[in-house]
Amino acid sequence: MSSGSDTRELDSLIKELLVLAKGPLAKARVLPRQVYLSEEFLAREEERIFHQEWLCAGREDDIPEVGDFITYQIGRQPIIVVRLSNQSIHAMANVCRHRMMRLVEGRGNAKRFACPYHGWTYRIDGQLISAPHMECTAGFDKKQVTLPTIRCESWGGWIYVTLNSKSESVADRLHALEPVVAKYRMERYVGIFSEDREWNTNWKLLCENFMEGYHLPVAHRSTVGNNFPVQDTIFDSRGAFDGFTYQCFTKPNDLLIGVAHPRNRKLRGDWRRRSVMPTVFPSHMYVLAPDHLWYLSVQPKGPSEVSIRYGVALAPEVFKHHPDVKSFIDEIQELLGRVQEEDRILVEAILKGAQAPLARRGPLSWLEREIHEFIQYLARQLV
Template sequence: MNIHDPAAELKANVAVPFEAARAMPVSVYTSEDFLALEQEHVFAKSWLCAGRADALKEPGDYLTMEIAGEPVIVLRDRDGGLRAMSNVCRHRMSILLEGRGHVRAITCPYHAWTYNLDGSLRGAPAMDMNQSFCKEAMGLPQIRCADWKGWIMVTLDPDLPEPGEGLAEVDDLVGYLRMEDYVETFREEHHWNTNWKILAENFMESYHLPMCHGGTIGGAVDLRQMTCPEGFAGFNFHHIQKDDSIALSIAHKDNTELQGDERNRTWLLAIYPSLLITLTPGYFWYLCLTPDGPGHVKILYGGGLHPDFARDAEAPQHFETLKGLLDAVNDEDRGCTERVWKGMQARNAVPGALSHLERPNYEFARWIAARMPTE
């Protein structure tokens, strides 16, 4: 094995059974070369989440994202369907739209070439004077987009199976909650000084809860009472039974469909590679991760309510309290994950043995390793 080859180091790292597993090698977090492999073989070949479908309510509502360096527009077209397309003008290659908003048409800020909401070119000033110009050939390239259980999923891979095929087991676990019906109430963008995988792994395991979240939720955690089941090919998960100390953590009092433990079970789903969902009978929150170099990650952070609570006049006050707690937990996670990134720069940084509560991290490492090219 070439010790300067992070992909080879990772493959060797996950070639042992879970009982003997260690954390991923430092090089897979810090190496620019390994990030380039991730962009090509993980992000460019996976379904990635752009947020919730109800963030785009009306025709012309749009948001932008980036997949492996490729700028993408996602919008509601005139027929009300979700559509994704290149965010690069077909003229001199300017970026067309930024952030999110509403447009009647997509107009390039450089030379005013204008595109319809289906990506076809509507107009190009004075280009009729160029005899070789063909407007019909200048539409924006289309990119695959799907609504999977209320999540906007986008991929650059034309051959990837639909999200529902690769994530069929999600229905077996949480289908009874009808995730697609939840209503988003906030959506924010953050930027942290850590590697994207450090944050993903942090979400996947609850071993860190007592210490990292000692100021918020950690005091209620008993590590010896927790388990982490085996995950599936496309995601890992674990769940927690909660009491009514948070008003929205359990099913609404008027809900008669959910019975027994279903009424207070919280699910944590890590959809590979970078969609992290916490789902309860009352609310949900999520993170979508995009690497920005080895030591930075762009985070889409959002959440909202089960429809029962979305209709409840008292729910906004409850959610305001909950959002304060979520923000505080997020701040604690930021501190912990940024310290891990800083520690990885040390010459004495060596990965240690995994806890039994870190099985999801091992499975995540194996999933990434399986996507790395072989020599």
């Protein structure tokens, strides 16, 4: 139960958030440190953001065959996302309708889902089909028992899920992003890797770190820093959007990773060397390059712990026609692994910084415009 002083602290943080969100970029500042530490602030985020918004559970090609499934968690709600026999993607609660056991973990292929506790068994669309020894239970009718459906939509090859039955569709929310990413045809990209990780930081510190390119030449100088000429960062001239933000980088000519394959004849001019980095609010972030993409989908586990779904996919022409695709995959995984490790060290250390009693926050640079837009997003959701 929150005390009076906790409530007062939450109110004052929300007030401060509103002031920051209303100011212009030239006066933008970092969020107060307590926003990254407070249990009450996190409870508000869970209620107003993670139980309301579209979250990315993975990619459509994670589950290409009938019965292929992945599990995911929306806040405190475990879910199953499964490919049905009509090829559609279905999401449902991963909680047995008998005594609320979790049905399945991880990912795989299933003909049906059998509860490991007493063996109640569901079709892959969630309909209960058998329940041992329930014949003497008055009024029990297995036809009336299904796993609750979770709203699920695909967009650009991504699978989004939400507990909110009323919000606008993903396509509506992201329609202004569509022309930016459409030229890459990312829905065709072939997944090569996906896994879940946990880091010791606040979810917003990880998102803010991903959004800004300002740190790239310094913090990633031994990996990808030189590939991103941050002084030439391209922002959208249309201004800020409610559901997402993004930036673009055009890379130097002579790179082996991050440029279009010769067989890619759709991308032209600078777009053959350009990467787009969208953040779909609240926490789906990806780097979309002409030859590959990688992504993070992030959720808080506590104020100082974050769950991350991390994956990599290749453009199909790279997958099919690279002279040595296996080495290319190894190389890209190794490189991105090192970049991730650099980021993990940063965002875990920033949390330690925010916990320090003498921590003082500063102003944002023009290269951190997306953080300012993120602050505006948080204010729209939380105030």
